[in-house]
Amino acid sequence: MTLLLQHISYGHLLPAAHGLIESHTDQTKAHLIATGAAMEALAKKFGGDAQTWKVAGMLHDLDWDKLDKDYEAHCGDTLDHLLQTIKAPQELLGDIRAHYQSKYGAEYPLDTMLRKCLYCVDELTGFIIAVTYVRPSKKIADVEVKSVTKKLKDKAFAAQVDREQIRQCEALLGISLDEFVGITLEAMKGVAAEMKL
Template structure:
């Protein structure tokens, strides 16, 4: 699957523009994490882009429809495994992430929402105004972006060997790089 094919699938299945922006955000973060680990940014970005493709239409069974589509297209195991394992603990999906790619997707998925929430409360509503310290300050306020599973993000230290502040920095810089696409 090429990026264009993945984007066509995402756009075809997803009407919620904020959800599309979320997938673009996770794609950017995954590309940055791939570079950090000296892995393939195209592959990692593809996993980030496609991971929530079915969520808008089929939230109750997410990500099963995406998995079915990937299987139908004959996509490689690393991609289907990443999509399946990012849903660990949700909707009956019990397979824990195993690889760096899978753990990166699992951890950065939640972080994108927190970083974007930090931008939206800034006076200028711009990602350029967000710093790692401001994300960490909001991190401690459990009522801020209360839907973000912080414990999922914190696994970056144990599973990826990246300190939380460094993980936030990598992901924040990635989002700042596509701020125009996100409208932030």
């Protein structure tokens, strides 16, 4: 398959991304740290710019805690305003909006590997956190690939997670579900302390 890579890098925003997460997120923080780490690992797998991919992962739900249940507003003006405070390029806003395909898909298609990875991994990092919470130890160190894939088949578990979006790793990224879960899980274990998991 053709690997579509990013032309514009914004990896220099990594320190600013950490600052934004600290200042503007609470409940979503662990998910953003997880997704940042996963995106960094996926960049290494697919030959992308690791810091740029990490920034996209870290900031993709930056506005989530501010939405006050108005999820239609996700990735809208609030996010745009927050990104402007760190002088982020339009490319970052577009990469983030692309993960909300049902709203922004026509304007921001999944036309790069970064966007494809972010779209698929977003649901997976949240799911792995949910799997961690039901381990007796509640530690991600004790989660294995097979515990994640087994729970994915259990439709009643974390029912809000879109399994199909995760399984699109095969069609969009060209890797098996086991490999995708493995890469993501290992990356998340590397930031366990930061996630407090």
